[in-house]
Amino acid sequence: EVQLLESGGGLVQPGGSLRLSCAASGFSFSGYHMSWVRQAPEKGLEWVSGISISGGTTYYADSVEGRFTISRDNSKNTLFLHLNRLTTEDTAVYFCARNLETFDSWGQGTLVTVSS
Amino acid sequence: QAVLTQPSSLSASPGASASLTCTLRSGINVDPYRIYWYQQKPGRPPQFLLGYTSDSHYQQGSGVPSRFSGSKDASANAGFLLISGLQSEDEAAYYCSIWHSSAVVFGGGTKLTVL
DSSP, X not given: OOEEEEEOOEEEOTTOOEEEEEEEESSOGGXXXXXXXXXXXXXXXXXXXXXOSSSOOEEEOTTTTTTEEEEEETTTTEEEEEEOSOOGGGOEEEEEEESXXXXXXXXXXXXXXXXX | OOSEEOOSEEEEOTTSOEEEEEEEOTTSOSTTOOEEXXXXXXXXXXXXXXXXXXXXXXXXXXXXXXXXXXXXXXTTTEEEEEEOSOOGGGOEEEEXXXXXXXXXXXXXXXXXXXX
């Protein structure tokens, strides 16, 4: 069974940083592109970032380009998202998802709250 | 104007069929795009339903019933999620997405009420 388990969310002040992790199991992690998608409270889905199988190619939404960094450790079956220079607009549940386009598996999400 | 536009809400009766629309912005031709559909219930992560490019290029999500299907209409420049035999459990938010300009774009979502 495919499992994606996010962690690392929490309360952070504006301008702060956070690192999210997504532990994958039940499939060959190193054979799949991976992505992050977020959802602000009572809002719709917003794609954040994607990364290729090797980690050599990354993609970002304009809203996070230059502030967020996606990475992966295939030896540990783990996906990361480094969030820097956070603003209140970044408050959301962050989901990791398998693939770049066809998000066929999702984690339960981790909540990031940016507030002073 | 948003890349993908979805009606914010739709209501339908149990047993009936519902057609959810995802319209592409003028200037973006729906033809070459695969349109993906997700269902999300409150407090739950989204679930992949299907991806539709054409009748010969179609991907149904694992375990997704065949009463969920996709289509496109070039004249409307839109993709559609068709749900037949509506059940109360189909009440949820539905999102469409495409891969466009090296990014994933989601529509704003349609809240489907079954009553």
